[in-house]
Amino acid sequence: MAPFSLLTASVSLLAKSFSVLSCTSTLARCTSVLPTAYVSPVKCLTSQASGPPKRPLNGYMRYVLQQQPIITRQNPEIKSVDIIRKIAQQWRTMSPEEKQPFEEASLRARQQFKVELQHYQAQLTPAQVQQQALEKRQRMAKRKAIRKKRELTNLGKPKRPRSPFNIFMSEHFEEARGTTTQAKMKSLLEDWRNLFSHQKQVYTQLAEDDKIRYKNEMKSWEDHMVEIGREDVIREQTLSAKKKPAAQTPAAKRGTKKAKAKVKVATTIGKSQMTRKTTKSSSAKTVRTTKT
Incomplete structure (x- = not known):
């Protein structure tokens, strides 16, 4: 049995070696189109079966990937943001001839990406x-x-009001138990649940005050947005409230009722006067007819 198992292991090892060599040669064929100095190895079509192909980098990003390790070695004390800014400044000062290798590599990668995308979508x-x-x-x-x-x-939109627990958490986050943010939040939640009602009442009152603050700030902010012509960012309930007619005060309602009563009285008086005139004219006609 031992020689047979040894033979099986040898065959398996030989098969793995052939598969590695095949993958390496295939990868070499895929990347031989682009200069090795400007582009990283590109995935083959067979590697895209599990997911869609990734979009290729443009010429500028290829230049960044090439220059970033060089600038980092030359200036180890510079921050990453400053390194990117320095590389961007170099790119802006480069001539079209200097940018051409990176742009051509990006163009070839885009063409290959289209082929890979079509192959992926067909499956x-x-x-x-x-x-x-x-x-x-x-x-x-x-x-x-x-x-x-x-x-x-x-645009300066006010921050939403905080809940009582959020206020409690912000006040006690530093001294909370745990080393990670998730552990601290979990311990704070346990402490919040163990608080007495009169202890929670303090944070509830702070939350109510924060609601009033938010309401006042939102009213001022939305009025300002209307002034500058940005009604598209105002809440729908505010717009609907502005479209409704303003509610009348009790005094205004009484004045409206009095005005309606006066109109009704005037209408009644006018109708009675018209009735009397009609009666007089009818009686006059009757008298003239009798005399005749």
Whole structure:
């Protein structure tokens, strides 16, 4: 049995070696199109069976990936943000001839991406296509919400009021038990549940005060948005309230009732006068007819 098992292990090892060599040669064929100095190895079509192909990098991002380790070695004390700014400044000062290798590599990668995308989409079922369309709509809605939130922040929209627990958590977060944020929040939740009602009442009152603050700030902010012509960012309930006619005070209601009563009296008097005139004219006609 021992020689047979040894033979089986040898065959298995030989098969693995052939598979590794095959994958390496295939990868070399896929990446031989692009210069090794400007582009990282590109995935083959067979590697995209599990998911959609990734979009290729543009020329600028390829330059960033090439220069970032060089700048980091030359300036180890510089922050990552400053390194990116320095690379961006270099890219802006480069001539079109210097940018050409990166742009050409990006163009070839985009062409390969189109081929891979068509190959991937041809393997999808109708249900998978529908699911991808749904996920795309969800991503677009999420991006739209993020952009709108960022815009409202730039316009100075007031922050929403905090709950009693949020106020309690912000006051005791530093001394909370636990080393991670999740552990601290869990311990604070336990402490909050163990508080007595009169202890929670303090934070409840603070939350009510914060609601009043939010209401006042929102009213001022929305009035300002109306002045600058940005009614599209105002809440729907505020717009509907502005469209409704203003509620009349009790004094105004009494004045309206008096005015209606006066109109009714004047109408009644006018009708009685018209009736008397009609009666007089009828009697006069009757007298003239009798004399005749």
